[in-house]
Amino acid sequence: MVNVDLKNPAVQKILLASLVVASLLGVFFFTHFLPFGYPAQRDRIVALKADYEKKSTDLARARATVADLPRFEAEYEQLHQRWELAAELLPADRQSAALLRKITLAAQQTGVQFVSFRPAAPKGEQYYTELPLQISVNGGYHQVGSFLAELANLRRIVTVANVKLKQNVGNTTGYQTTSAEFTASAYSLNTTPVPAPGADAKNPKKEAANARKS
Structure with a gap:
């Protein structure tokens, strides 16, 4: 077993130099490798999670739409028939x-x-x-x-x-x-809907603005 004399100035210098080197290596690691390692990986994971959730939502909506398509078609057909009956009550x-x-x-x-x-x-x-x-x-x-x-x-x-x-x-x-x-x-x-009353009324402010532009 080697006895190390900590009171020896030479030994103290070696230990001090070792501590300085270790500190510098730690600083270099945390300022160079870690910022480009863990945060980048974390951001990538977050982006992948968000994209996965979006795709899952889109897939669920698409499946629901496909599943409800027969119901939508039936409702449209009923609405179309009701409109044709109403049009007979109000013919042209x-x-x-x-x-x-x-x-x-x-x-x-x-x-x-x-x-x-x-x-x-x-x-x-x-x-x-x-x-x-x-x-x-x-x-x-x-x-x-x-x-x-x-x-x-x-x-x-x-x-x-x-x-x-x-x-x-x-x-x-x-x-x-x-x-x-x-x-x-x-x-x-009416084959062509008549504009509601006041729809064609003149707007003084709009006319004044158009006059200034011209």
């Missing part, structure tokens, strides 16, 4: 003549007679147009009631408003008749 303007024929046929079937039949001014809305008709008929009380019921039961939407009934008296035949005046409104689907 070119079908208005057919509606007038149906109203005339309803009058003939119920036994009422037209006294007057006058179209009023159309009332345009954004997606549909109201087509009011001022109608006056004459017939038996039950005949008039049946005629109004026929209008309400038409496949196409027809609303009846402002009904005025008047019992006719003094009939020489002894058969009492009823006169009815009302507004029957049909509705047609």
Whole structure:
């Protein structure tokens, strides 16, 4: 066993030099190798984890979409059928003549007679147009009631408003008749939606800004 005299100045110098070298090596390792080793590896792991989680989320969404595709297609088909039925209730303007024929046929079937039949001014809305008709008929009380019921039961939407009934008296035949005046409104689907009120209103601030630009 070698005895080391720690009091020997030469030994002390060697030990001191060894400590300095060890310290320098430690500093060099922590400032050169470690920054380019552990942090870089850590960042790579974090990036891989984030990419893995993103891919997992995308895969789950894709699987859910594929699994729900039949349901989405069925819902779309139901919605399309409902839209076609609704479009039949609000046909285009070119079908208005057919509606007038149906109203005339309803009058003939119920036994009422037209006294007057006058179209009023159309009332345009954004997606549909109201087509009011001022109608006056004459017939038996039950005949008039049946005629109004026929209008309400038409496949196409027809609303009846402002009904005025008047019992006719003094009939020489002894058969009492009823006169009815009302507004029957049909509705047609606009092929091109009408801009909502105020959509085309001028904006003073915007016009002033455009004037400055020009």
